[in-house]
Amino acid sequence: MIALVARAVAAVGAGVVVDAGAGTGQYLAAVLDAIPTAVGIATDVSVAAAKRAANAHPRLASLAADTWKGLPITDGAADVVLCVFAPRNPADFFRVLAPGGHLVVVTPEPDHLRSLRAAYGLLDLDPDKDTRLEQSLTGLFELVSSDRLTWPVEATAEQVADVIAMGPNAFHGTPVTGPERLEIDVRCRTYRRLEHGANGDGDLPQREAGKHESRADVDPASPGVVELRPGR
Numbered sequence: 001m002i003a004l005v006a007r008a009v010a011a012v013g014a015g016v017v018v019d020a021g022a023g024t025g026q027y028l029a030a031v032l033d034a035i036p037t038a039v040g041i042a043t044d045v046s047v048a049a050a051k052r053a054a055n056a057h058p059r060l061a062s063l064a065a066d067t068w069k070g071l072p073i074t075d076g077a078a079d080v081v082l083c084v085f086a087p088r089n090p091a092d093f094f095r096v097l098a099p100g101g102h103l104v105v106v107t108p109e110p111d112h113l114r115s116l117r118a119a120y121g122l123l124d125l126d127p128d129k130d131t132r133l134e135q136s137l138t139g140l141f142e143l144v145s146s147d148r149l150t151w152p153v154e155a156t157a158e159q160v161a162d163v164i165a166m167g168p169n170a171f172h173g174t175p176v177t178g179p180e181r182l183e184i185d186v187r188c189r190t191y192r193r194l195e196h197g198a199n200g201d202g203d204l205p206q207r208e209a210g211k212h213e214s215r216a217d218v219d220p221a222s223p224g225v226v227e228l229r230p231g232r
């Protein structure tokens with residue numbers, strides 16, 4: 001799956017890659033390995049995750065930032081925004097992307113972790129999620145490619161616990177009983193940023209125009225934002 005994501009990003013070329021909700025930064029690190037000229041910005045609402053990501057690759061900077069509140073990144077500074085199993089803010093992704101930039105989104109398909117969800121009574125996937133994704137991107141992005149990837153994985157009990165902890169069931173404290181055979185079933189979609197936002201005059205939809213204009217590229221002084229560099 002990491003290779004699929006790295007290929008998807010490399011296919012659209014990239015100078016600055018932002019990974020929103022990057023977690024440990026493993027996807028962004030693979031992307032940077034695949035594109036030797038690229039640099040990355042990992043963002044995550046979890047300070048612990050942002051600290052982990054800061055050490056994931058030498059060409060990566062990491063920020064603790066809430067995607068819902070808007071990324072502390074200058075308008076048009078990114079060539080690619082990557083979002084793997086993490087919250088999306090389409091209007092803000094549109095804002096931080098340069099004209100012609102791309103958004104790469106990885107989401108679970110209906111069979112993703114089906115047996116694990118059944119065995120542990122985990123939350124079901126939202127059956128309308130694809131419709132909601134498309135609706136949220138309409139007027140901002142156009143679909144360029146869509147690839148589905150499925151394969152089985154033999155997971156240890158520890159890996160099963162990690163998978164549960166990474167999902168929306170993390171707070172349920174579900175006890176793990178042993179190893180499991182998991183089905184990975186995901187879709188990787190690549191979108192191109194449209195030249196103008198939904199209203200056709202360049203103003204950002206769902207956001208007040210100019211709201212982000214005074215933000216710095218990386219602004220540790222912004223409330224809730226921590227600048228982290230490898231080695232700290």
Ligand SMILES: C[S@@+](CC[C@H](N)C(=O)[O-])C[C@H]1O[C@@H](n2cnc3c(N)ncnc32)[C@H](O)[C@@H]1O
Pocket residue numbers: 020021022023024025026027043044045046049065066067068083084085086087166167
């Ligand atoms: C399922 S994990 C995916 C992590 C990473 N993209 C990966 O696939 O390995 C979801 C990530 O989104 C982060 N997250 C959740 N809500 C967020 C928000 N509002 N803003 C930024 N990150 C968020 C979590 O801290 C977590 O690291």
